[in-house]
Amino acid sequence: MDDLRQKYLEAIAGAGSEAALEEIRVAAVGKKGEVALQMRELGKMTPEERQVMGPKLNALKDEINSALAAKKEALGDAALDERLKTEWLDVTLPARPRPAGTIHPVSQVTEEVTTIFADMGFSVAEGPQIETDWHNFDALNIPPHHPARQEFDTFYMHRAEGDNRPPHVLRTHTSPVQIRAMLAQGAPIRVIAPGRVYRSDYDQTHTPMFHQIEGLAIDRDISMANLKWVLEEFCRAFFEVDEVELRFRASHFPFTEPSAEVDLRCSWEDGRLKVGEGDDWMEILGSGMVHPKVLEASGVDPTEWQGFAFGIGIDRLAMLKYGIPDLRAFFDSDLRWLRHYGFSALDMPTMRGGLSR
């Protein structure tokens, strides 16, 4: 039996192909193989002999089978190795293209701003861009022929012959949304209203269309000090710095009283803005306490309610935060610009993950 064992293990070790291995298997442990033949002999043996020879033969069969399996795998591996050697590819060739789009900075910054104000309990209000003269001016305490109207460089819509209503305007600011929101919801109210606004001005720093975000908070006891805090919190969150310093400066807007221009402490280094430090002050927005006449026009009783409003330029915020130099390029759709200043689809501003990468 030892001869048998040695003979087949040697044969298996020496087999060069799966076919040869199969032949060995048939000869050794096949139905008519040598081991099987010997097993048939067991019946002729005495029980004592059988008890010795049976396990021995079984063990031999197992050993040969294991050797066959091991050899088969080794042969397979060798064949695979041989095949893989021929399957070399130049992995420095370019990958298949995957498109990558971008989000415009105006959209991104709008989302950033709404994210911050949503956390402070402001919802998002909207209004039309072709606006009535009343919503855009009269209701905001800018009566017809008031010199303040001329300072808006208003675009007027065409009026058909015989239509004697005052012409509609392209809204010159997002402030008419204050009126619409208060008329719809009454007080108390906290809303912001982002969107396109239009003024007839085109030069290095002006485009006839740009974006603003309006803020409005009306309640029984909201003061200008609250306004300052809200704006400080906003600037801190938006510019993603630990400290900001704002300066309120008296100014005039017909729809707020008192009115203030708000400056942000900053420094400029190599064209880059640093917020919260330095000796420069940069004007970033206009604000004030909503004028009693505006509340009245919006159906809110000014003896009972008061609050603040502010307006910020979204494009300007984007320029400041992300170092974008030219406003006009925002609306030119130059692919190089869109790719360079745009944001990835998954750059979603959140309070938990931060506004920017």
Add this chain to the structure above:
Amino acid sequence: MKFTLSWLKDHLDTTASVDEIAETLTDLGLEVEGIENPLATLKGFTLGKVKHAEQHPDADRLRVCIVETDEGDKQIVCGAPNAREGITVVIAKPGDYVPGIDLTLSVGKIRGVESHGMMASERELELSDEHTGIIELPSGEVGESFADWMAKNRPEKVDPVIEIAITPNRPDALGVRGIARDLAARGLGTLKPMKTAKVEGKFPCPITVTIDDDTREHGCEVFMGRLIRGVKNGPSPAWLQQRLRAIGLRPISALVDVTNFFTYDMNRPLHVFDADKVRGNLRVHRTTGGETLIGLDEKEYSFPAGSVVISDAEEIESIAGIMGGLRTGCTEETENVFLEAAVWDTIQIAKTGRATKINSDARYRNERGIDPAFNAPAIELATQMIIEFCGGEPSDVVTAGEVPDVSRAYKLDTDRVQSLVGMDIPAEEQRRTLEALGFRLEGDMAHVPSWRPDVMGEADLVEEVARIASLTKLVGKPMSRAHVGVPKAVLTPIQKRENIARRTMAALGYNEAVTYSFIDKDSAELFGGGADATMLENPISSEMSHMRPDLLPGLLQAAARNQARGFMDLALFEVGPAFDGGEPEESHLQVAGLLVGGSAPRDPWGSRRPVDVYDAKADAEAVLSAIGAPAKQMILRGTSAWWHPGRSGQISLGPKNILATFGEVHPKVLDRMGVKGPAVAFTLWPERVPFPKSSGATRPALAASDLQPVERDFAFVVDAGVEALTLVNAAQGADKTLIANVSVFDEFHGPKAEAQMGAGKKSLAITVRLQPRDKTLTDAEIEAVGQKIIEKVAKATGGALRG
């Protein structure tokens, strides 16, 4: 509004520096836009004395001087003819910047002789154009600062000029006195008493004035005037000329300069005209329309009906409150002058100003509002000044109309500053502030001064108090949340939808563009717009004349611009409003995507192919799916004219609810917009996708079968015009429970197909996935479903199984 420091000091007794004044003005709401301070440029130059001057050895025109300076004697080579021993001069030393020659000095050698600095001329220090010689001072000590010397001895030459922006509510600050009053209220000095004058008339005014009845209301409140006879007009005094020049006005003659002085000093526009050129009496009236006048600026103006003008017996002689006429203008020869001070209706001035497009100092002030109570005093003060400059004898003052009564009072609630602004200002200080601004307090009623038309209520009093106290001192105070706890989501469903659509588009590889809401008429018309209702009355250019009816024209224009820069493959999108009409409610939200050129860059894998209609369809479907549109959609034909008629479709939920249109852009439209194709696009209307009725977040349970699905392929021969979706829907309908999915995997059409299957035929191959629910399917069952599919397809399309 420009003024000089010395002018301010006419009204304000102050020792504050220019910088202090400028900072305070900005803080008060009178925002400083610029300061020109000659003293700042003179800082650093000191006085010296020429001890010795001798001829340069090698140059006829140069002298070598020894000059005594605060740093000892210096040798300076000088070419000025007046450089001589004994004179006091202004020294610029090596290292000093000399503004007039834009040069920082260094020690130099002039024709072989060392020179340690220079002695400056007025032009070199930008004091004047004088350059015939160096400055020679009549006094001053060696080492004294030249700036100090100038401030002491020639203040008018180094008078700092401050320019401020005036918001429309503050006409009073369009006069230097109003600015001084604000500064005094802040405590930056004391307001000097107002000058008054009373010049008795020596004779009755030979020119009378009337105001037409229809012009009294909303036209002219009051008109006062007087004749001054026997004047001698000529240049005004040097101090006045200097001031006017400093603020950018050209001195004209004493008479005219007086009116300009009052315009800027007191926000009091006045008018003078040559009485000898006035024929008959003056009449203030409205125009009937079409009249003309040549103004002082020598331009001809014509008037719409209803403008207010002043005429003599024959014709219009001036545009009320805006500009005088050329014919009656004062000249050097004027001997008898008529002086006018009037109060006009501000709205009337604004209307006529806009109609004539005249932007004069008078219009600017009269439309913002002047102090009506100052009308009579102004006549007297101006008369006094005219007589002082030009001599002459005044008549009585003639008056038409009445000085309007603008007196009013509001309650000062001193707690309101705390509740509205959040600043703690003692009541006494609040009262003091208002009084300093000219309010008269009677108990808690504050009477508004006549020069403050903007103060119209209690909130204005609060504003004045807070403004003078300085908003800089305002300290932020936390605003509590309206609701306790975790803030709720605030976006509306459509706002969320807009964000999702935008980010899906970016994820699909599109670059977001933001294009103008207005486009040119031709482009608007190509896309179904361009109607007059969507037209701007005053567009900035013909390229931006109409509100866009669709986002695609803007994107196509952007594509053309990019192609011109050499970028031929583009994927652009925009999310924004499109306009159906000219009313506020006539706009809607669109998402539009545009693909131009190849699907990918050229690469070894052949990824690049021309973009086609199925790319646009895929992206439109992806966005629809992302914003929650139902999966079951119809595809309709019959798209608008700007699409390729055979290669475009509409994704809809029924004939009346089109969610999106996709397709190839019509080649003619591409051509007109200058875009090189291929170009495919889609327009999608997010608001049309129905919002889910339930807002719950729970999903239905997953019904996944453990049984193996079976797939079977079928190829049908159909007429070439048969649409795949018809065939798919027919197959799907064969067994609604068993058939999980039907998809097209091959289309064989064209000449080769027709050669095999007959003219006008094509083959469509589908794969059908059967999902058994309760037991494994038998061959017979599968066969039966297959047969049913073939029957249904045959019925719907007339097609047969391909043999």
